[in-house]
Amino acid sequence: MIYPMKLTVNDELIELEVPAHRTLLEVLRNDLGLKGTKEGCGAGECGACTVLLDDEPVNACLILALQADGKRVTTIEGLSKGSNLHAIQEAFIRHGAIQCGFCTPGMILSAKALLERTPNPTEKEVRRSLVGNFCRCTGYQKIVEAILSLAKRGDG
Amino acid sequence: MGNYSMIGHSVPQIDARDKVRGMTEFVSDLQLPGMLYGKILRSSYPHARILHIDSSKARRLKGVKAVVTAEDTPRVPFGPRTEDWTILAVDKVRFVGDEVAAVAAVDEETAEEALDLIRVEYEELPAVFDPIEAMQPGAPLIHGKERNIVSEFQLNKGDIERAFQECAVVYSAHYFTNQVYQAYLEPMACVVQCDPSGRLTFYLATQIPSMTRITYAKALGLPLEKIRVVVPPYGGAFGAKMETNLHLAGAILSQKTQKPVRMVNNREEDFMAGNPRVPMYIDLKVGASQQGKLIAKEVKIIGASGARAVYSMAIVATACYRVDSLYRFEHLRTEGVTVYTNTVPTSCFRGFGNAQMTFALESTLDMIAEALKMDPAELRIKNGLKTGEVSIHGWQIGSSGLEECVQKAVEASGWKRKREEKRFGHGIGLACCNHVSGNRAFSREFDGGAGIVRIGREGKVLVYHGESDMGQGQKTVFAQIVAEELGVGLDRIEVAQVDTDLSPFGMGSFATRGTVFGGNGVKAAARHAKEQLCEIAAELFETVPSQLELREGKISVIGEPERSLSFEKVVEIGVLRRGGAPIVGTGFWVPDTVLPDPITKYGNISPAYPFACQIAEVEVDTETGHVTVLQYTAAHDVGKAVNPMAIEGQIEGGVVQGIGWALMENMVVEKGKVLNPDFRDYVMPGPLDIPPIHSFLVEPVDPNGPFGAKGIGEPALNPSTAAVANAIYDAIGIRFTELPITPEKILRALKDHQKNK
Numbered sequence: 074m075i076y077p078m079k080l081t082v083n084d085e086l087i088e089l090e091v092p093a094h095r096t097l098l099e100v101l102r103n104d105l106g107l108k109g110t111k112e113g114c115g116a117g118e119c120g121a122c123t124v125l126l127d128d129e130p131v132n133a134c135l136i137l138a139l140q141a142d143g144k145r146v147t148t149i150e151g152l153s154k155g156s157n158l159h160a161i162q163e164a165f166i167r168h169g170a171i172q173c174g175f176c177t178p179g180m181i182l183s184a185k186a187l188l189e190r191t192p193n194p195t196e197k198e199v200r201r202s203l204v205g206n207f208c209r210c211t212g213y214q215k216i217v218e219a220i221l222s223l224a225k226r227g228d229g
Numbered sequence: 230m231g232n233y234s235m236i237g238h239s240v241p242q243i244d245a246r247d248k249v250r251g252m253t254e255f256v257s258d259l260q261l262p263g264m265l266y267g268k269i270l271r272s273s274y275p276h277a278r279i280l281h282i283d284s285s286k287a288r289r290l291k292g293v294k295a296v297v298t299a300e301d302t303p304r305v306p307f308g309p310r311t312e313d314w315t316i317l318a319v320d321k322v323r324f325v326g327d328e329v330a331a332v333a334a335v336d337e338e339t340a341e342e343a344l345d346l347i348r349v350e351y352e353e354l355p356a357v358f359d360p361i362e363a364m365q366p367g368a369p370l371i372h373g374k375e376r377n378i379v380s381e382f383q384l385n386k387g388d389i390e391r392a393f394q395e396c397a398v399v400y401s402a403h404y405f406t407n408q409v410y411q412a413y414l415e416p417m418a419c420v421v422q423c424d425p426s427g428r429l430t431f432y433l434a435t436q437i438p439s440m441t442r443i444t445y446a447k448a449l450g451l452p453l454e455k456i457r458v459v460v461p462p463y464g465g466a467f468g469a470k471m472e473t474n475l476h477l478a479g480a481i482l483s484q485k486t487q488k489p490v491r492m493v494n495n496r497e498e499d500f501m502a503g504n505p506r507v508p509m510y511i512d513l514k515v516g517a518s519q520q521g522k523l524i525a526k527e528v529k530i531i532g533a534s535g536a537r538a539v540y541s542m543a544i545v546a547t548a549c550y551r552v553d554s555l556y557r558f559e560h561l562r563t564e565g566v567t568v569y570t571n572t573v574p575t576s577c578f579r580g581f582g583n584a585q586m587t588f589a590l591e592s593t594l595d596m597i598a599e600a601l602k603m604d605p606a607e608l609r610i611k612n613g614l615k616t617g618e619v620s621i622h623g624w625q626i627g628s629s630g631l632e633e634c635v636q637k638a639v640e641a642s643g644w645k646r647k648r649e650e651k652r653f654g655h656g657i658g659l660a661c662c663n664h665v666s667g668n669r670a671f672s673r674e675f676d677g678g679a680g681i682v683r684i685g686r687e688g689k690v691l692v693y694h695g696e697s698d699m700g701q702g703q704k705t706v707f708a709q710i711v712a713e714e715l716g717v718g719l720d721r722i723e724v725a726q727v728d729t730d731l732s733p734f735g736m737g738s739f740a741t742r743g744t745v746f747g748g749n750g751v752k753a754a755a756r757h758a759k760e761q762l763c764e765i766a767a768e769l770f771e772t773v774p775s776q777l778e779l780r781e782g783k784i785s786v787i788g789e790p791e792r793s794l795s796f797e798k799v800v801e802i803g804v805l806r807r808g809g810a811p812i813v814g815t816g817f818w819v820p821d822t823v824l825p826d827p828i829t830k831y832g833n834i835s836p837a838y839p840f841a842c843q844i845a846e847v848e849v850d851t852e853t854g855h856v857t858v859l860q861y862t863a864a865h866d867v868g869k870a871v872n873p874m875a876i877e878g879q880i881e882g883g884v885v886q887g888i889g890w891a892l893m894e895n896m897v898v899e900k901g902k903v904l905n906p907d908f909r910d911y912v913m914p915g916p917l918d919i920p921p922i923h924s925f926l927v928e929p930v931d932p933n934g935p936f937g938a939k940g941i942g943e944p945a946l947n948p949s950t951a952a953v954a955n956a957i958y959d960a961i962g963i964r965f966t967e968l969p970i971t972p973e974k975i976l977r978a979l980k981d982h983q984k985n986k
């Protein structure tokens with residue numbers, strides 16, 4: 074069965090028709106060509122497919138597209154405006170938080186959700202927020218440093 | 230610090246802006262017009278004869294474009310070392326995951342559905358999973374080779390029996406290093422396109438583009454020129470991404486359909502048919518004098534290659550003797566056997582055998598230090614090879630920062646104080662390692678690196694190399710080296726994706742060789758381009774090329790800054806004067822390494838040898854057996870650090886993989902089947918499981934590395950398992966000789982310990 078649905082992806086309203094079993098990840102990557110969202114396991118275990126669904130980080134491989142009907146999705150492509158990068162993206166670059174980069178889109182979106190919830194996180198909080206995002210290259214240290222560099226210190 | 234504008238500066242990866250925006254197209258993102266999706270039918274038996282394959286139903290499924298079996302392949306045995314593979318199983322399957330048939334369809338779902346419709350009739354054969362059992366008389370033969378032995382390694386020096394008699398302490402133990410998975414985040418993937426002339430373009434995640442091409446030409450029965458390998462960005466490898474049937478099945482499907490075909494492993498397939506680490510049984514006996522001089526080493530290693538040899542015999546050989554060039558042993562007896570088993574073929578994983586042996590040796594050395602009542606750090610310093618020494622196997626140590634690494638790590642970790650304040654459950658442990666930057670023994674044919682630097686009219690510098698950036702930042706290092714030579718900024722440099730139609734032949738990225746070999750190759754190419762630019766500029770300034778310098782984007786007469794032109798101006802004039810020909814610099818670098826003698830192994834296998842010392846501090850919860858790593862110090866001799874931030878990143882990543890291996894990672898294989906082929910059950914360290922890692926770079930300028938640099942990839946992990954094991958010993962007085970050291974093992978050992986008291 075094919076169902077109609079609506080999604081607001083990176084501020085753009087999109088209407089599409091999808092079969093019931095299609096995941097949000099498949100819709101983003103295959104139907105919409107937003108390949109910045111990665112698939113590392115397809116089973117909710119690596120976080121490479123992390124996107125924000127109504128500002129909450131979710132594993133797009135675990136969510137059926139239809140479950141996202143009417144919601145807002147932010148993918149990595151929606152983070153930078155033209156050549157202006159988001160502060161988190163800049164911080165990842167500056168701190169060398171990127172190696173192969175396959176985990177990076179998911180990491181950055183998880184970091185965004187964290188910093189919106191908790192603008193001044195401790196190192197522990199940063200690490201905790203990344204538990205669902207697996208990185209095999211960096212050992213996490215520089216990712217944690219990048220995120221901590223954005224913590225709003227001293228103002229409260 | 231040298232007067233460098235680029236070398237020694239921490240710079241982000243040159244493609245980091247693309248990566249953070251999700252713009253980087255990884256292999257598994259590639260989409261070509263008309264592309265089909267391929268899937269592989271894999272054996273669910275560890276050892277079975279194929280009686281019959283019926284794919285008629287699968288063929289009839291709507292959307293299926295091709296179903297292929299061994300019949301559709303050349304069935305030529307091939308392999309990078311031992312020719313014991315075929316693209317799809319001929320007659321027999323030899324491990325759970327072995328490739329039996331492949332399907333191409335309009336989408337992945339259809340391809341998967343088609344796999345379910347293929348009927349294969351098997352006759353199960355007795356199977357064998359443990360290498361020791363596989364060597365017994367009467368064990369089922371996997372490739373018809375006597376006792377399933379792939380190869381044997383032997384190396385004896387001095388008089389071992391007498392030497393042990395004269396040692397003041399001798400320690401022997403039986404170690405086991407288990408099978409672990411590289412767990413790069415992007416599974417193995419490729420796109421293969423067959424053009425109408427029959428030429429195949431492989432878009433591959435491969436560490437060894439040029440070597441892969443040679444192996445695949447043989448497998449497909451094609452001349453080399455019919456194969457082109459292109460390497461787009463890919464998501465990690467750590468040794469695993471070399472030759473694989475996934476790519477070749479893609480080629481057969483593309484030949485059949487005349488369409489591009491994309492193949493991507495799902496995670497389970499990647500576990501069961503990937504390329505995990507060679508598990509090894511290591512019997513090690515080491516003797517030392519009363520003064521702590523290491524004298525004799527006897528080792529016997531049995532390694533399981535799984536169902537194909539791949540590189541396992543070279544890995545076992547490396548485990549057998551690489552550490553002999555870390556310390557000054559005088560007497561050696563070495564025996565290594567590599568054995569087929571009905572399990573997933575095992576192969577390269579960061580450390581290449583040296584990681585396995587370093588666990589055993591460095592654990593042993595701590596026991597020797599204890600027996601001698603000697604500081605383990607001192608034992609290492611006393612015996613470690615120094616700059617200018619030649620090891621027992623002929624390795625010429627052009628630079629060694631080992632002693633400084635130990636000192637740095639000891640100082641920074643608070644070693645002395647923490648060793649003294651004994652508290653049960655709390656411990657600190659140290660381990661060292663050596664390694665290579667490139668391995669002469671890997672290819673009999675040649676050793677070297679090459680580069681091409683192409684500068685077009687607009688002044689953009691395009692760098693070609695034949696290695697492979699698997700995500701570690703190699704491209705950026707090459708860009709820095711070229712920018713340094715040409716005196717321009719990084720924004721002027723682009724590093725081309727490896728394409729065997731355009732790039733130099735390169736051995737590829739393994740053996741920690743990228744920086745030294747690729748780096749020297751592109752450096753030579755940049756120098757050649759620079760010579761040409763100086764000739765052009767010399768004419769303009771009416772001087773001689775040797776009077777010119779390239780700095781800060783300008784070419785000027787030395788000492789006369791007012792006589793200068795911008796880099797791009799000189800390029801433009803040069804290109805136009807030459808009828809439009811770009812400035813092309815080509816260069817190569819051939820080190821004076823020496824291929825080891827086949828019998829004595831005497832040679833000099835690498836131009837530059839990196840060293841390291843790592844220290845782990847742990848807390849062992851004696852109630853639960855859980856180990857928390859509290860602090861980690863890693864001091865690495867990397868030669869001149871080209872990009873310190875990238876090197877730290879390598880160290881941090883390597884250490885975390887090492888901690889994972891030490892404490893939790895394990896492929897659970899039962900009757901040849903991987904029982905935990907996913908990220909939930911294959912447990913790896915997450916961001917909460919690891920301590921702050923303090924990295925220190927020790928930078929002796931190496932005589933052979935580019936600007937004095939050496940490699941870092943593998944040494945980052947080599948000593949980590951032993952450092953953790955030694956810290957656990959310091960904490961609870963129990964020596965663990967089998968990896969991983971899980972809470973269950975610790976609890977059991979604590980109980981036994983109590984009983985024996």
Ligand code: FES
Pocket residue numbers: 111112113114115116117118119120121122123132133134135
């Ligand atoms: S791909 Fe979704 S969590 Fe791994």
Ligand code: FES
Pocket residue numbers: 170171172173174175176177207208209210211414464465700
């Ligand atoms: S950078 Fe490679 S997985 Fe994180």
